[in-house]
C-alpha cells in the first residue's frame with residue numbers, strides 16, 4: 345500500500361426540495377436526520393484514519409470537496425465542525441483547497457464569515473440559469489437575486505475563489521438566455537464557471553414530462569451552439585476552458601476536480617460517495633438508511649459502508665488515464681503518462697490514437713493529444729475507445 349490519497353470528497357445528501365431534473369443522491373424531507381448523518385460521517389472518517397501507518401508521516405490533504413445535495417443546509421457551524429474532525433484525522437496542507445457547494449438562498453453573510461474562519465476557501469454556487477422562468481421550470485428554490493446576494497456576501501467575507509454552475513439545453517432556454525446568464529456571472533466576477541448540458545434521467549419528473557411530450561428541449565444543434573458560445577464568452581473574459589465543462593481565471597482551476605481527471609486517488613465519505621484507493625474503486629451505499637445502518641453498526645474499518653466496484657489492473661489504469669485526460673483541454677500528456685507507466689501512450693494505444701486523429705476527433709499537441717473542436721461535440725465517442 346502506498347501513500348494515502350491527498351484528496352477527500354464528502355457527500356451531504358440533503359436538499360430543501362428536489363429539483364425536477366435531479367437524480368443525484370439527495371433527499372428532500374429528511375432534514376431531521378442531518379445530525380445523525382454528520383455523526384455517521386465523522387465515524388466513517390475516523391475509521392478511514394486507521395489506514396495511516398504508525399510511525400510514517402501522514403500524507404497532508406491537498407483538496408477537500410463537500411458536495412451534495414445542499415451542504416449549506418447543515419449550517420456553517422456544523423460544516424466547520426465536520427471539517428475539524430477531518431483535520432484531526434488527516435492533516436491538511438497549508439494551502440489546501442477546501443470547497444463547499446452552496447445553494448443560493450440557503451446561506452447568508454454570517455455563514456460565509458464562519459466558513460471562511462473555519463478554513464473553507466472556495467464556494468461553488470449552483471446558479472444554473474439567470475432567468476426566473478427557467479429557474480422555476482427546473483424546480484430550483486432560489487432566484488438570480490439570491491445568487492447575487494450570496495455571491496456578494498461571500499466576497500465580503502473574504503472568499504477569493506468563487507465558482508458558479510450553469511446548465512445548458514434547458515426546456516425553453518434560448519441562445520440569448522445562455523448569453524445573458526454567462527455575461528452576468530462574468531460581470532459579477534466568478535473566478536470559475538462550470539457548465540453542464542441537461543441530461544434527462546429516469547425516475548425524475550423531467551423524465552416523465554419528456555416521455556409524455558410535455559417537455560420540449562432545444563434541438564441538438566442549438567444545444568451545441570449554447571455550449572460553444574459559453575466557452576467562447578468565458579475564454580474572451582479571461583476564463584480559459586480547462587476541462588470539457590469548466591473554465592477558470594488563471595490559477596483558479598478546481599484542483600479537486602483535476603485529481604479526478606488525472607486519475608489520482610481520493611477518499612469518498614458519505615452516502616453514495618465514491619473513492620479510489622490502492623487501485624480499488626469503491627462506492628458507499630447509495631441509500632441513506634443503508635449507509636447509516638452500515639456505519640452505525642458495522643465494524644468493517646477502514647471502509648464501513650462501501651462495496652468494491654473494481655480493482656484496476658495495469659491495462660485498466662492505462663485506459664482510464666487516457667479517457668480522463670481527454671476530458672481536459674490540455675489532453676494527454678505523453679511525458680507524464682510515460683513516467684507513470686514506463687512506456688509512451690502510443691505503445692499501447694497507437695492504432696486508436698491514429699484512428700481518432702483521422703476521424704478529426706483528436707489532434708496532436710506539443711505535449712501529446714487533445715480533443716479538437718469537433719471532438720468536444722463527440723467526446724463520448726473518444727471516451728468509449730478507452731473503456
Ligand code: SF4
Pocket residue numbers: 358359361362363366367368370412413414447470
Ligand atoms: S439542489 Fe442540487 S442536489 Fe439538490 S435536488 Fe437540486 S440539483 Fe439535486
